[in-house]
Amino acid sequence: MSKKKLATVWLGGCSGCHMSLLDIDERILEVAQLADIVKCPIVDGKEFPEVDIALVEGAITSDEHLKEILHIRKQSKILISLGDCAIMTNVTGMRNYFNLKDVIETSYVGSVSNDDAGEVPNHWALLKLNDKVYPLQEIVEVDYFIPGCPPSADAIFYVLSELLNDRIPDLSEAKKMKHG
Amino acid sequence: MSMTKLTLQIDGRSIETESGRTILEVCKENDITILTMCHLKGITDVGACRLCLVEIEGVSKLMSACTTKVADKMIIRTSTEKIKRYQRITTELFAAERNHVCSVCIANGHCELQKLAYDVKMDHIRYPYLFPQCEVDTSHPLYVLDHNRCIVCTRCVRVCAEVEGAYNWDVMNRGTNVRIISDFNTPWGESITCSDCGKCVEACPTGALWPKAVVQGQLNKAPEFISDLIEKRKMKL
Ligand code: SF4
């Protein structure tokens, strides 16, 4: 059996899901036997390659995330939403209850932790926030979901090892489903 | 109340019971699991959440087990694919209609809505989230009402009226604008009817009502305490 290609990426998230992925500890060796990790946040630059499995952490919060997720979808045979932000926007989506302009002004201009009146950052290199934060499944088709903030290492390993062994994971059957 | 014996069939099992009981009561007595959310043993059932749906042969629509009485020779099914599909949709709509952020919720890990999500295997929500702007009423000295987490099961309303007799809570508006209100939609802390007893807080299945003395994820409610209380109050010493 030829090795599968695996990639992980984080969009609008806090990297906590990736920390949980690392928490699979020595089981990463089992993953590495069946798959090459061809792209992850600590692998340098280059475009998101064609892969068998993409694990996507985080919600779609900006123009850049939108571009990225559309590209990732094209490149991936199986796309997995990893964690509550990707699946339900979670904390990143708490700004959706308000108008974006008010959120920005509250965070930068009138923030209680400011000594003086602050400024809204405005640099060309910064990503442009969408009016609303979206969960992945509202933008692209998602094949599997691993909820949790973060999902447990056991849940992540379970889904990966099922897929890498050409089985279909079912978190609820495996009693590994968790929200929050 | 005079009771007549009757026989009915639930999920292929023949069961003997008496008239006057609900399908839910009979299922519980016979260890047949029915998902519920607005039901709380001891208080009036209102059929609000639509989770306890069952199929009854000869009846074209699904019926709520908590408000439908048993009848002789009824043939009932409790876990068909159709029922499961509806339960999953209902649960997803609860989650999409308000703002449920379990990771930062006071009820995380002790929430009936979360448990329901696992029961119906909800790994994601297929509907667009509404992300409504909801108020959090912190005016009461002891408790908080967070509309972000309310599923409008009205357990609080009924417990307050039927068990405590204070009639503090009510329901305002319809559809997605529906809100639980204290007195005539005034801050809870200014209520002239609330007795501060906290029964609504115990009865609430989610992180919508909680005591200020509790920190995130540490809330542990005991709605069965209300049911026990109702039983004890019936005892004449
Ligand atoms: S009320 Fe329950 S389902 Fe809603 S956010 Fe809190 S823990 Fe999650």
Ligand code: SF4
């Ligand atoms: S506050 Fe709690 S008990 Fe009251 S209607 Fe909302 S979810 Fe139900």
Ligand code: FES
């Ligand atoms: S428990 Fe029967 S409708 Fe809610």
